[in-house]
Amino acid sequence: xxxxxxxxxxxxxxxxxxxxxxxxxxxxxxxxxxxxxxxxxxxxxxxxxxxxxxxxxxxxxxxxxxxxxxxxxxxxxxxxxxxxxxxxxxxxxxxxxxxxxxxxxxxxxxxxxxxxxxxxxxxxxxxxxxxxxxxxxxxxxxxxxxxxxxxxxxxxxxxxxxxxxxxxxxxxxxxxxxxxxxxxxxxxxxxxxxxxxxxxxxxxxxxxxxxxxxxxxxxxx
Ligand code: NUP
Numbered sequence: 520x521x522x523x524x525x526x527x528x529x530x531x532x533x534x535x536x537x538x539x540x541x542x543x544x545x546x547x548x549x550x551x552x553x554x555x556x557x558x559x560x561x562x563x564x565x566x567x568x569x570x571x572x573x574x575x576x577x578x579x580x581x582x583x584x585x586x587x588x589x590x591x592x593x594x595x596x597x598x599x600x601x602x603x604x605x606x607x608x609x610x611x612x613x614x615x616x617x618x619x620x621x622x623x624x625x626x627x628x629x630x631x632x633x634x635x636x637x638x639x640x641x642x643x644x645x646x647x648x649x650x651x652x653x654x655x656x657x658x659x660x661x662x663x664x665x666x667x668x669x670x671x672x673x674x675x676x677x678x679x680x681x682x683x684x685x686x687x688x689x690x691x692x693x694x695x696x697x698x699x700x701x702x703x704x705x706x707x708x709x710x711x712x713x714x715x716x717x718x719x720x721x722x723x724x725x726x727x728x729x730x731x732x733x734x735x736x737x738x739x740x
Contacts, residue, residue, distance in 0.1 A: 520550055520551050520575050520602065520603070520628075520708075521550060522550060522707060522708070523550050524548050524549060524550055524729040524732065525550070525698075525702055525706075525707065525708050525709065525729075525732050526548060526549050526550060526698070526708060526709055526710075526711060526725070526728060526729055526732065527549060527550060527551045527552070527553050527577065527687060527708050527709070527710045527711070528541075528542070528545055528549040528551075528552045528553065528574075528710075528711060528712070528715055528716070528725070529553045529555070529579070529689065529710050529711060529712030529716075530542060530552050530553065530554055530558055530570070530712070530716060531555060531557045531558060531712050531713075531716065532557070532558060532716055533557055533558060533561035533562070534561070534562075535561075535562040535566060535569075538558055538562065538566060538570065539569060539570065541715070541716050541721045542570050542573040542574065543573055544721055544722040545715060545721050545722055545725040546573040546574055547722075547725075548722070548725035548726055548728075548729045549574060549725060550574070550575070550708060551574050551575040551576065551577050551602070551603075551708070552570050552573065552574045552575075552576055552577070553576075553577040553578075553579050553605075553710055553712075554566065554567060554570065554576060554577070554578060554579065554601075555578075555579035555580065556579075556580070559578075564595070564599045565599070567596075567599045567600045567601050568599060568600040571600050571601075571602070575602040575603070576600065576601045576602050576603075577601065577602065577603045577604070577605060577630065577687075578596045578599075578601035578603070578604045578605065579605045580592065580596060580604060580605065580606075581605055581606065581607050581632060582604060582605070582606040582607065582618060583606070583607035583609070583610050583614070584610065584614065585610075585614060586613045586614050586616065586617035587617070589606065589610075589614050589615075589617040589618050589621075590617045590618070590620070590621050593606075593617070593618050593621035593622065593629075594621055597621065597622070597625040597627050601627065602627055602628065603622075603627055603628035603629065603630060603661065604618065604622065604627070604628075604629055604630070605629075605630045605631075605632060605664055606618045606629055606630070606631055606632070607631070607632050608631040608632060608633060608651035608652075608654060608655055609644065609647065609651065612654055612658060615629075615631060615654065615655065615658050615660070616658055619658055619659055619660060622661075628661035628662065629660045629661055629662075630660065630661060630662045630663060630664050630685075630687060631651065631652075631654075631655035631658075631660045631662070631663055631664065632644075632651075632663075632664040633648045633649070633651040633652040633655065633663045633664065633665055633676060634648035634651075634665055634666055634669075634672060634676075635664075635666060636666035636667060636668045636669075636688075636689050636690030636694055636696070637668075637690075637694065640666060645672070648665075648672065648676065649675065649676065649679055652665075652676045652679050652680055652684075653679060653680070655680075655684065656679075656680045656683050656684055660684060661684065661685060662684050662685035662686060662687055662707070663676060663680065663684055663685075663686050663687070664686075664687055664688070664689065664710075665686050665687075665688050665706065666688065666689070666690050666696075667688040667689055667690035667691045667694070667696030667697075667698075667701040667706065667709055667710070668690035668694050668695055668696045669690075670696070670700045670701050670703070670704035671704070673686060673688055673701055673704040673705050673706050674704040674705050676705075677704070677705030677706075678705075685707040685708070686705060686706045686707055686708075687706065687707065687708045687709075687710055688701045688706035688708065688709050688710060689709075689710035689711075689712075690710075691709045691710070691711045691714065691728070692711055692712075692713060692714025692715075692728070693712065693713035693714055693717075696709070697731075697736075698711070698728050698731055698732045699731050699732050699734065699735050699736045700736050702732055703735065703736045709728075709732070711725075711728055714728065715728070
């Protein structure tokens with residue numbers, strides 16, 4: 520995944536044509552497209568290969584099962600053409616290892632959720648977020664998912680993992696986070712969904728957020 524705009528589109532629409540149109544329209548301003556349950560359940564796994572024409576695809580299935588089931592899920596995800604998969608870390612090292620093993624067989628990447636961006640993410644996950652981040656680094660994950668709604672947490676996690684892992688960060692716009700703040704805190708990419716796909720012009724919305732990232736937190740860059 521090449522770092523240009525530092526932005527990933529979360530494409531949580533449920534219509535195939537709309538998904539393809541938005542992906543094409545914004546492809547100039549995003550480095551990857553994240554697809555998850557809403558789009559895949561509505562249109563089928565084949566949407567991954569269709570979208571991969573426009574950008575690398577991150578499959579956000581938050582895989583959270585026993586090692587064998589995780590392996591079977593990841594095989595399907597990579598066979599479908601995804602470039603990376605998002606998995607949960609709270610299921611433990613053996614479950615994560617299974618995902619990383621499959622990813623390396625396919626030459627693909629694993630992102631591990633260390634802490635979620637919504638208010639409830641502070642209830643159970645946040646207290647173990649740093650432990651999960653350390654485990655992900657030791658296991659050889661490619662990156663972490665950390666909350667754009669709490670840039671101070673992104674900073675803390677970046678300090679723990681150093682430059683070893685990439686950080687992708689959801690929670691910009693609709694959930695209250697500001698893209699340039701999160702990049703300044705140490706995220707490599709922000710993930711943006713509703714602020715783009717619900718805009719009158721997704722292309723203009725993506726262009727504006729990309730410009731805001733480029734300008735930096737105080738508009739100084
Ligand atoms: O902690 C997380 N928070 C989060 O919002 C982990 C995620 N994977 N996400 C996903 O990021 C969420 O499921 C959605 O696809 C996207 C954020 O979308 P939006 O709030 O920008 O619309």
